[in-house]
Amino acid sequence: MNNPILVVDDSKHVQRQIEIFLTPEGFSRFFFANSAQEAFHLLGLDDETAKKGKCEIDLILMDINMPGTNGVEACLKINATSHLKNIPIIMITAEDTDEGLKQAFGAGAIDYIKKPLNPVELIARVSSVLRLKKEMDERKNREKELLKLAQVLEETNQKLKLANEKLHQLSRTDSLTGLANRRFFDEMLHNEWRLSVRLAKPLSILMIDIDFFKNYNDTCGHQKGDECLKQVSMALRSALKRECDIIARYGGEEFVALLSDTDETGAVMVAKAMQSNIDAMNIPHKDSNASGRITVSIGISSDVPNAASSPEKLISKADKALYLAKYEGRNLIKW
Structure with a gap:
């Protein structure tokens, strides 16, 4: 698998764990951020990165509790950005409270994983979310293609209509004088x-x-x-x-x-x-x-x-x- 994954966690240990668990499953492209601000930088949400370009991400694994901007606030900002809102976000949390999960899902997270990380659960949730994203991307691409085809069909029909109207007009017009024939x-x-x-x-x-x-x-x-x-x-x-x-x-x-x-x-x-x-x-x-x-x-x-x-x-x-x-x-x- 070549899906780029962004891991946002202030713990180097958690970052390393995720890489170790997922690499044997074919995941090889990882980006790491120690804070929400670093994640924003990688995603092109600051002026400096916007000028240089941004990295392409298929999935974000983000800790819900981080110093400064927490995971819920970061999730809200990412989902409020039109070109980023379709990136699925899985929250990583050590908490087991309904309120925390409610806030995470309300901010736009698609799933969550509890700490300490379980490799089987991590692999299953990541694979499931990426499979869902692939299906959604394929559907959107099909919709785009259908929209293009519909537009082409509409343009073709319009041209055909105009051609038929012109042909109809020519069939009733004298070619020399422009009068009716x-x-x-x-x-x-x-x-x-x-x-x-x-x-x-x-x-x-x-x-x-x-x-x-x-x-x-x-x-x-x-x-x-x-x-x-x-x-x-x-x-x-x-x-x-x-x-x-x-x-x-x-x-x-x-x-x-x-x-x-x-x-x-x-x-x-x-x-x-x-x-x-x-x-x-x-x-x-x-x-x-x-x-x-x-x-x-x-x-x-x-x-x-x-x-x-x-x-x-x-x-x-x-x-x-x-x-x-x-x-x-x-x-x-x-x-």
């Missing part, structure tokens, strides 16, 4: 449709198309075309003032807006705001037959959803209105 729009359309049926509230859809965008792409190149799509997306989004309103890229240069609890009049106002925002950007487009700058055509459909209708019919109506806007010269709003 068609898949998410279709999902939200059916949700809003069911809600509008239940509440008997109007629902409006705006189908939006950039006028002569193919010509712009062919003339200016795809890089400029992508930049134009981003700018138009920002202009369309800024026209929506409510969090519940949705603007999505429907495909290519086509966009769609979903306005809950909005009738035809409200939808027209939003469409005009969209056109106004795009006009304000003043993006040159020399190959447009509608204007010398980027413009949009918008088709609107509004309805109070009911069981006899469907989201697909609302989309189809907006699509037809958009076709009419393009047919009549573009840069128009039709409903």
Whole structure:
């Protein structure tokens, strides 16, 4: 056994006895203190030792009656120190009074041995206490490992949650414009449709198309075309003032807006705001037959959803209105 043992006793004879009794049992690391103050020094409880470092101790055998600070007082001080309180202390006493033992156990001693020392009793108590300490240390180490594993698991779960949230967000977002994609729009359309049926509230859809965008792409190149799509997306989004309103890229240069609890009049106002925002950007487009700058055509459909209708019919109506806007010269709003 290589457990370091601190023997605190003002009797050199007792110190020597303990060493003689325990050495044949495999104990070989002993520290000796003639007083509580010397023990404090060895344990690093004074300023000088704290700077130099302290010896590591697995067990303390301490006389209960010593000059100056007695064993009970020393035990109290050691157990009041956070990094020392887990060191088991066995009291050595020549007394056989309940009061003395009560004070010793109250101070934090784990066991006691009577003087004169009996080698069999000493070996049994020391071995038992060290075995218990080993089990407690192993349990604490397991608890620490479990705590670390729990923390790692929590961190991993948190990272996984964030990754899933990001993946979920990416699955519903158009990578170029940052708007909702068609898949998410279709999902939200059916949700809003069911809600509008239940509440008997109007629902409006705006189908939006950039006028002569193919010509712009062919003339200016795809890089400029992508930049134009981003700018138009920002202009369309800024026209929506409510969090519940949705603007999505429907495909290519086509966009769609979903306005809950909005009738035809409200939808027209939003469409005009969209056109106004795009006009304000003043993006040159020399190959447009509608204007010398980027413009949009918008088709609107509004309805109070009911069981006899469907989201697909609302989309189809907006699509037809958009076709009419393009047919009549573009840069128009039709409903």
